[in-house]
Amino acid sequence: MLATFKPTWMVESLYHVSPERLKKNGINTILTDLDNTLIPWNNSIGTQKIIEWLSFMKDNGINVIVVSNNNPKRVQIAVSDLNIPFVARALKPLNSGIKRTLKRYNLSKSEVVMVGDQLMTDVWAANNCKIKSIWVKPLVETDLLVTRFNRFFETIIYRKLKKKYPDLNWKEDIN
Numbered sequence: 728m729l730a731t732f733k734p735t736w737m738v739e740s741l742y743h744v745s746p747e748r749l750k751k752n753g754i755n756t757i758l759t760d761l762d763n764t765l766i767p768w769n770n771s772i773g774t775q776k777i778i779e780w781l782s783f784m785k786d787n788g789i790n791v792i793v794v795s796n797n798n799p800k801r802v803q804i805a806v807s808d809l810n811i812p813f814v815a816r817a818l819k820p821l822n823s824g825i826k827r828t829l830k831r832y833n834l835s836k837s838e839v840v841m842v843g844d845q846l847m848t849d850v851w852a853a854n855n856c857k858i859k860s861i862w863v864k865p866l867v868e869t870d871l872l873v874t875r876f877n878r879f880f881e882t883i884i885y886r887k888l889k890k891k892y893p894d895l896n897w898k899e900d901i902n
C-alpha cells in the first residue's frame with residue numbers, strides 16, 4: 728500500500744533536475760504537472776525564466792510535456808507563451824492521462840518521468856502507470872481547499888514512507 732505513494736526521487740524543484748542525470752537514467756522526456764510544479768499557482772514566476780529553462784532542456788535533448796488535471800482551457804492559457812505540448816484533464820491519480828500522453832507522443836514507459844508536487848495525484852498516477860517519478864516541493868504554498876486536504880494526508884504518508892525508506896530525502900538532483 729505504502730509503495731503506491733513512493734516517488735522514485737525527491738528533488739527541491741523541477742528546475743533543479745539536470746538533463747545529464749535524466750539521460751543517465753535513460754530518460755528523454757519530462758511529463759510535468761502544471762500548477763505549483765512548472766508554474767506557481769498564483770503565477771509569480773516570470774514566464775521568461777520558464778522559457779529559458781525549456782530551451783535549455785531542449786538544447787540538451789530533453790522534451791517537456793505538461794500533464795495536468797486542470798481543464799483544457801486553463802492549461803492552454805497557462806502554456807500559451809511556452810510553446811509546449813500538453814494533456815489536460817489527466818485524471819491523476821488514475822493512469823489514463825499518462826497513458827494517453829505516452830500513446831499520443833509515441834513514448835515508452837522507460838524514457839519518461841512524471842514530475843509533480845503532490846504524492847496523492849502526480850506520484851500515485853506515475854506508480855499506477857509503472858513509470859518513474861520525481862516528487863518536488865510546491866513552488867508556492869496554496870490556499871486551495873482540495874490541495875490543503877491532500878497536503879494533510881501527504882504529511883502522514885511521507886512520515887510513513889520515511890520510516891520504511893530512510894534514505895528518501897529532499898535532494899538537489901536525481902541520482
Ligand SMILES: [Mg+2]
Binds near residue numbers: 844845
Ligand atoms: Mg500541482
